[in-house]
Amino acid sequence: MRYTDNDIPTIPLREFLSALGEKPVKSTEHFNVYYPPYRDDSEPVFVVYHTTNQWHDYDSDEKGNIIDLAKLLMNPALDKNPKAFIVRCMNDYEIGKEILERSSRPIEPVIIKLDxxxxxxxxxxxxxxxxxxxxxxxxxxxxxxxxxxxxxxxxxxxxxxxxxxxxxxxxxxxxxxxxxxxxxxxxxxxxxxxxxxxxxxxxxxxxxxxxxxxxxxxxxxxxxxx
CATH class of the missing domain: 3.90.580.10 (Zinc finger, CHC2-type domain)
Incomplete structure (x- = not known):
């Protein structure tokens, strides 16, 4: 699929973090735990709650939704709009998955009906x-x-x-x-x-x-x- 601004409220935070290349240190039914994606930290204090689709940094006590996270992650010199940043990241992620899926498909042998x-x-x-x-x-x-x-x-x-x-x-x-x-x-x-x-x-x-x-x-x- 291709994302637009209208899809942003329904994008799971864990999918957005996957698009950014972030992997959880711990994954449960209700939450995932990560290292903070916007700074170097030796402790995994960044928690994403699946039910509310909210995040909480227990070290800095910052919290918010996907747009709040995008504001912390994007480069102001390159991105002015957090929504545009989210859409670009998600669409790049989808394109990458499609390419990977096509490359992993088995190639059917070509039958040549010719002696x-x-x-x-x-x-x-x-x-x-x-x-x-x-x-x-x-x-x-x-x-x-x-x-x-x-x-x-x-x-x-x-x-x-x-x-x-x-x-x-x-x-x-x-x-x-x-x-x-x-x-x-x-x-x-x-x-x-x-x-x-x-x-x-x-x-x-x-x-x-x-x-x-x-x-x-x-x-x-x-x-x-x-």
Whole structure:
């Protein structure tokens, strides 16, 4: 939730203190005991009563509600309004809890419905934007190296073995080796997602191609006979 000035009377003091990073030394059903949050003290003399939502400093004998506490805690050079200080602290606290909750959620495994080992390298090159090779010789297809900034035609694919080799760098291998050259990742799950993502985009682009209806040539007009 996000707090406003209207929520301040209902904010429990113990929640406000949690937002400030204060933890109770003692916690009971009716009250919590803290070290005073606005000064250094060797004794836990600051008590928050849950029923009344009031606090009492038994050393200085100061007491009050959440706004009175905010006045003691806020920096006058930065905060002029105790209500604004309370709302900001509580909203920052809520945002922090949301981030922590999201980060602690288990990540569901991504199921990839693709037999990646059997993906043809020539199809993968199409997915990378190279519809056709630069040259072909028998079962060899020459492409511009997609992992090279210069994009020189040094990558050769053998369509029979479904393997590739770079004639310049000497790099070679299968589709996973090519994906490594492109991503720099050695994580198999990341490589699977990358390859599957590229192939999915290729299939999507194929599906989006709609054949235009053929335009029929206009029929010749009949000549009128007299």
């Amino acid at each position: 990646i080992k059997n993906v043809r390298l020539t199809d993968f090159m199409k997915a990378l934007g190279q519809e056709h090779p630069v040259a072909a010789n028998g079962n060899l297809r020459i492409y511009k190296a997609p992992y090279d900034a210069k994009g020189e035609p040094t990558m050769v694919i053998n369509t029979e073995t479904n393997l590739w080799r770079d004639t310049k760098s000497g790099a070679y291998g299968g589709i996973y080796d090519l994906a490594y050259e492109l991503t720099g990742s050695c994580n198999m799950a990341e490589l699977n997602r990358y390859i599957a993502g590229q192939m999915q985009e290729l299939e999507k682009s194929k599906a989006e191609k709609v054949e235009l209806p053929k335009q029929e040539s206009p029929k010749p007009k009949r000549k009128m006979r007299f």
